Amino acid sequence: MEEVDEGDLKLKRGKICIEKRSSGVYLSINEWTSAFMNFMSVYIEKYSTRAQELFKYMRDIRLAATRSENWATYDEQFRLKIEKNPNLSWGNIHGEYWLLHITSPTVHTMVSVQSQGYRTNTQNRGNYNSNAATLSNNRTHQQSQVTSGSVNMSRLNTYVKYAVANTERPNVITGPKEEITKSINFYSLGNTPIKVSVLENYLEFYPLNNVAHEIISGFKYGFSLKYFGSREPRESSNLKSALQLPKIFKEKLMKEVKLGRIAGPFRYPPFPTLQVSPMGLVPKKDGDFRLIQHLSYPENNSINDFIDKDHCSVQYSSVDEAACLINRHKTFARLSQCDVKAAFRLLPIAPHDFDLLGIKFQGEYYLNKMLPMGASISCALWEKFAKALHWIIQLKSGNDDILHYLDDFLFVESSQTSKVGNTLKLFQEVCNKIGIPLASDKTTLPTTLLMFLGIEFDTQNLIMRLPNEKLVKLSQKIRDTLDSSKITLKDMQSLLGLLNFACKVVAPGRTFCRRLINSTIGVRKSYYKIRVNKQMKADLEVWLDFLKQYNGVTVITDNVWVSNEKLELFTDSAGGSKGGYGIYFAGQWAQGTYGQNIGLRLESPEI
Structure with missing residues (x-):
């Protein structure tokens, strides 16, 4: 005999009864939010000017879910309206629908944001990801048909004013109302000093038109992290450095909040899909610390694991290029330098990616709104802006002898002309007009002796010099490795970092790094051990013998490299x-x- 599924057993008013099971799938407000944010990430890529509208609409729906079990009906009716007229603003509440479905006096109970939902057809669930107008759902009850004459207009205006007044107030929408104390609109872009209109004028004739558009659009509406992973909430513990230095960490964190680059603190996650990654502190050369966000954790399921690698590749300037520019002017070369201050923090993140950059410290939540130290795409995004700035200065100054490495700009000029220092001056003027802050303590006026990329360049003697402390550290590191049969991956990477640095000046040394580099292939964990075999030790012996006789100086020559x-x-x-x-x-x-x-x-x- 064929079994028939007639429904679910339910207990109602003390009686057991069979309730017919709906053919749909339960969609909670949090599931709706997750689907809607995925839809936004696609929609905003094409219609970036409408980002604020969509965030306003999401906030309206989440507010509606705290007030009425009919929030899904309002959502469905509103989307049908948008489908017929795509030019309507998502950010404006539809007064008639709001009155009928949300503020109707027949609804007497407050509905929990965390639990209230509706049923939707399985095949259409999550259509926000592919359709800008509809997230189809098959309701099991009929929708009321509303006409403009069926509502008392004075009463309607009262309700609409009340609704607008309550939705325009910035709220932390996932926590109880009595806990909402913040007056921060966390949907707005992070604060950047960049004057977009000025930058737009400078880039009017930029040869890379698509890149220029991406830069301008990014400063107007936020830069996308190109993330394609899931939007599931998670929390991770902070790094040891943040736990060991809580006072310094809090000072750094609150400084970012004050500057408008981080939003918070919030007592509850501001997004139901918030992903909290570990935070930490990295020491700087001057003894200060820098905040970092460990977006490569957890392994194989981190934010960085789902950022398109094609968007992360970067090609930097090299020591060889700097030597070539100096050699062009010989002993007449004069070098000047300027650094952009807090470079990554100038680029605002697109609001649809805010939920990827969650921070938690001492039980409170924060949102990182600016390009973080730790995202695999950060260097590539900054480099697009830096290259555009490089082009502007090159065009305005007529000087082709300019290099930049991330936020560090090098200008080479000849002392045989009266224009020495003009390129640096122009760079400062342009940055001031655009709003780019410069690190005055790292600005160097035209000179014959300058440190760039960690290498000292001497144009009077046409030489490059490795700092002595680096040579001493490298020699000791090699001795320690020669005395060991095995070392950790972390120690091997540290050794290779020093060797590669030395190879900037000692080019032949690269040959004696290859076997060391190969030993790290396939080793995934920093604490995994690597065997230091005879061949690797032989290469290190060559390095050590060389360093015993090397004074750190390499002559800048006329060597011409060809392809x-x-x-x-x-x-x-x-x-x-x-x-x-x-x-x-x-x-x-x-x-x-x-x-x-x-x-x-x-x-x-x-x-």
């Missing part, structure tokens, strides 16, 4: 038991296998 394409030189290799290699050079080639030792089987007698 493989220009030389017509290409190589390739393959591993395995039958592995081998091939070489092509200017129409001639050779190939061999590893089993032949170093001997080559020449296919061209001229090679």
Whole structure:
């Protein structure tokens, strides 16, 4: 006999009865919010000017859910209205629908924001992600049809004024009303000093038109983190540095709040989808500390794990490029330098990504509204702005000898002209007009001796010099590694960091880093051990012997590096038991296998 599902057993007024089960799926206000925020992240990408409207609408619906069980009906009716007329503003309450469904005197109970929901057809659940006008749902009861003549207009105006007055007041919408004490609109952009209209004028003829649009749009409506992961709430403990230095951490945090770059504190999560990542402190060279947000935690499920890697790649200026600019002017080169202050914190984050940047400290919640230290996309976003600024200065000054590394700008000029210092002066003037703050303590007027990228450049003697303390530290690190059979991944990365720094000036040293770099491949945890084998120790011995005789000075020469394409030189290799290699050079080639030792089987007698 076929079983028939007739419904659920329910206890009503002391009696057991069978209640027919709805064919739909229960959608709570928090589930609705999560779906709506996913919809917003897609919608705002195309219609960035309407971001505030959507956040206002979300706040209206969440407020409605605290007042009436009919909040979903209002949402459905409003969206049907928008579908017919897409030009209507999401931010304006529909007075007639609000009166009928939300402030109706037939509703006597307050509904919990956390629990109240409605049923929606499973197939259409979450359609906010793909449709700007509708989140379809099949209601199990009929909707009331309203006409303009069925409502007393004076009473309507009273209700609308009351509704607007209560929805325009900034609230922390997920906590009880008696706990709401903040007068902060956390949907607004973080505070930035950038004057967008001025910047827009400067970038009118920027060759990279799409990038210019992204920059201007970002400062107007917020920069997207390009996040494609889930919007599930979570909380993580802060890093040890924040726990060990709570006073310093709180001072840094409240300074950001005062500057309008972080919103809070809130007693409850300001978003139901808030993701709280670990916060910490990183020491700076001057003894101060910098706030960081560990967005790579937890492993394989962090914010950074779901940021598109294609948007995170960056190519920085190098020591070789700086040496090349200096060599162009020889001993007449004069160097000046200027740093942008708190560079990342100038870029506001798009409101639809606020829930990704949650902070929790001492039981209270905060929202990071500006580009954080710790997001994998942060450097790439800043670099787009820095490159645009670089282009502006280059165009205005007529000086092509400019480099920048993140927020650090280097200007090279010749002392043979009367324009020495003009590029730096112009940079300061342009930054002042745009609103870009500069670190005056890191500004260097034209000189022959300057530190850039951690390397000292001396234009009078045409040399580059590694700081002595770095050489001493590197030598000691190598000795410690030679005395060990195994070291942690963290220690190996620290050693490689020092070696790579030295390779900025000692280019041949890169050859003796390769086996050390290869040893880290596949090692995931910082505390995992790496065996220091004989070959790795042999490479370190070469480094140590070199450092014993090296005074840290490298001459800036006329070496000209050319590409493989220009030389017509290409190589390739393959591993395995039958592995081998091939070489092509200017129409001639050779190939061999590893089993032949170093001997080559020449296919061209001229090679």
